[in-house]
Amino acid sequence: EAGVAQSPRYKIIEKRQSVAFWCNPISGHATLYWYQQILGQGPKLLIQFQNNGVVDDSQLPKDRFSAERLKGVDSTLKIQPAKLEDSAVYLCASSLEGTVSSYEQYFGPGTRLTVT
Amino acid sequence: AQSVAQPEDQVNVAEGNPLTVKCTYSVSGNPYLFWYVQYPNRGLQFLLKYITGDNLVKGSYGFEAEFNKSQTSFHLKKPSALVSDSALYFCAVTRRDDYKLSFGAGTTVTVRA
Numbered sequence: 001e002a003g004v005a006q007s008p009r010y011k012i013i014e015k016r017q018s019v020a021f022w023c024n025p026i027s028g029h030a031t032l033y034w035y036q037q038i039l040g041q042g043p044k045l046l047i048q049f050q051n052n053g054v055v056d057d058s059q060l061p062k063d064r065f066s067a068e069r070l071k072g073v074d075s076t077l078k079i080q081p082a083k084l085e086d087s088a089v090y091l092c093a094s095s096l097e098g099t100v101s102s103y104e105q106y107f108g109p110g111t112r113l114t115v116t
Numbered sequence: 117a118q119s120v121a122q123p124e125d126q127v128n129v130a131e132g133n134p135l136t137v138k139c140t141y142s143v144s145g146n147p148y149l150f151w152y153v154q155y156p157n158r159g160l161q162f163l164l165k166y167i168t169g170d171n172l173v174k175g176s177y178g179f180e181a182e183f184n185k186s187q188t189s190f191h192l193k194k195p196s197a198l199v200s201d202s203a204l205y206f207c208a209v210t211r212r213d214d215y216k217l218s219f220g221a222g223t224t225v226t227v228r229a
Contacts, residue, residue: 056216091160105162
């Protein structure tokens with residue numbers, strides 16, 4: 001079974017530039033999450049999708065971050081414009097829907113963003 | 117609000133010795149608890165979970181965790197650590213019908229040969 005795919009793996013940009021990250025979840029997983037993991041901290045949820053609808057985006061800085069999952073499969077997270085404090089690893093995760101197993105999230109390898 | 121505390125930034129043990137990684141939680145209602153492991157340059161991997169039932173939960177790679185409701189703890193244990201267990205370990209909590217995980221800050225485990 002293929003895991004959660006993310007690209008790119010690494011990205012270096014200057015502040016005020018824009019950047020986009022892509023995620024393809026495990027086939028059949030209806031729920032998709034984006035997390036931000038700052039060095040030395042645990043992952044923090046940015047946004048949760050169920051199919052192509054947003055379930056929770058309360059911690060997404062909406063003035064600069066946006067995310068979409070148009071067809072209920074893959075997803076894109078965008079930052080525009082980037083700030084120095086956005087330097088982090090951005091993790092995508094997915095899970096099944098409607099069973100006890102839906103509490104188990106499967107994570108991709110992450111995208112390490114460095115803003116200079 | 118829900119939260120997790122991992123009181124130790126680092127745990128160092130010798131190979132073959134028991135390994136314990138501590139976790140305490142705060143959540144309203146019954147907790148659903150998880151342990152994940154993160155190897156360098158890789159995403160988080162699911163180790164085990166407690167949803168309901170037996171307080172002692174067994175997971176991948178010989179790890180287990182014990183749910184203690186009175187102490188609001190969910191410590192991760194392994195009877196005999198391996199060098200390959202060296203990694204970053206995260207405890208996480210949520211509750212029924214809320215799939216949003218709240219993670220602790222992580223504990224770095226180093227197992228020396």
